[in-house]
Amino acid sequence: MNSQAPIDTDEAEPFPRRRTVAVDVGGVLVGGDAPVVVQSMTNTDTADADATVAQVAALARAGSEIVRITVDRDEAARAVPHIRDRLARLGVDVPLVGDFHYIGHKLLADHPACAEALAKYRINPGNVGFKDKKDRQFVAIVETAIRFDKTVRIGVNWGSLDQELLTRLMDENSASARPVSARAVMREAIIRSALLSAELAEETGLARERIILSAKVSNVQDLIAVYRDLSRRTDHALHLGLTEAGMGTKGVVASSAAMGILLQEGIGDTIRVSLTPEPGGDRTREVQVGQELLQTMGFRQFVPVVAACPGCGRTTSTVFQELAERIEGDLRRNMPVWRTRYPGVETLKVAVMGCIVNGPGESKHADIGISLPGTGETPAAPIFVDGKKVATLRGPNIAEDFEAMVQNYIERRFGVAAAPAAAAE
Secondary structure, eight states: OOOOOOTTTOOOOOOOOOOOOOOOEEEEESTSOOOOEEEEEESSSOOOHHHHHHHHHHHHHHHTTTEEEESSSSHHHHHHHHHHHHHTTTTOOOOEEEEOOOSSHHHHHOOHHHHHOSOOOOOOOOSSOHHHHHHHHHHEEEEEEHHTTTTEEEEEEEEGGGHHHHHHHHHHHHSSOOOOOOOHHHHHHHHHHHHHHHHHHHTTOOOOOGGGEEEEEEHHHHHHHHHHHHHOOOOSSSOOTTTTTEEHHHHHHHHHHHHHHHHHHTSSSSOOOOEOOOOOOOHHHHHHHHHHHHHTTSSOOOSSSEEOOOOOOOOOHHHHHHHHHHHHHHHHHHHHHHHSTTTTTTEEEEEEETTEEEEHHHHHHHEHHHHHOOOOOOOOOOEEEEEEEEEOOOOTTHHHHHHHHHHHHHHHHSSSTTTHHHHHH
8 A cells, every 4th residue: 555645746837936026137127027037247357348248249149138247446447338338339238237346336436437337236245345344335335326226236155255244143153052053154144144235225225126135155055045044034036146166067067956946946036157167168158057947947948949869779870969969059059030030939849869769759749850760770760840740851961951941940930921820820
């Protein structure tokens, strides 16, 4: 006899999104009923306007809906309005966020054009000033945000935590009759820093609708614990991110594990996947990972899905791997144009399968799919469109022929001419 409770097969959904205050960041809504927003950050010297414009444009075209840039000195602050204007001339209207540490209050005061050009200011409470200057300099940045009607992200980071606050909480914990671990005190200090800073910002006059909070750490379990607790204690919009996530697969897996759990629990309004790029690597990789995380979990659709066979002993040919890579690369590369030309194309599902075992079945479930021949199979590739077999490809040009069929399918289904027909059905 099975004593386990029956599984509820009717529901396979994430928890309801936690209700937060909606915040406008240069025309992009974060929180409230808005979908989870993907953002990124440049790693160029902001004073180098050419390099920064190029990277911001690349990030935006890859799908970053908000882009943060470093503003660390006068030369960088002077470059910001020129960067904004040059991006506008390129047709790139992505909101820019200024990342300020230590002298942000002075840079914003000395460069009002920079203050005006940015959509949001990121303040780290641990790096805004020390001792009696801390609150005064924090308030100065908030007052600038009020003056220019800008949003502020209060971004706490455990690598630069307010040491006075941490020391006080550690002392209180030591004197407690039931002390907790130093790690737990650290988490509380991070949360307390964010909440106290938000309270000070609101007391200064910054509207709640102009505040986003983040509380970043580099350990997966600590990040989950921090945001679970923070989300119970405030309705501010929350920015998720695992700080210093690392390079390559380590950074991808760690970020996805941490943020995936939180997003599943309805926590998080905007995300950044903080990947360390390979030397000379593509910064847009972190945008792609962020999009794929949200898309894989079913929160948003950014690009068509390519279902591809993982390969086995039946698929000694690499044709299906090469074709899947080509199709996926073409889809992602064309998306900046296709989003406008083919509304709804991001919902497309393509299957590229490698043998007869799952090939026909997966291809039938896709909008358009190909089942390539496996080892020892007849050298023919059946094509399925909308669940029905429509053709069989043979010969040396199977890849090119299938790519052309995918393009024709997209034009027929999502093209402008398809809209009236769809409406008439």
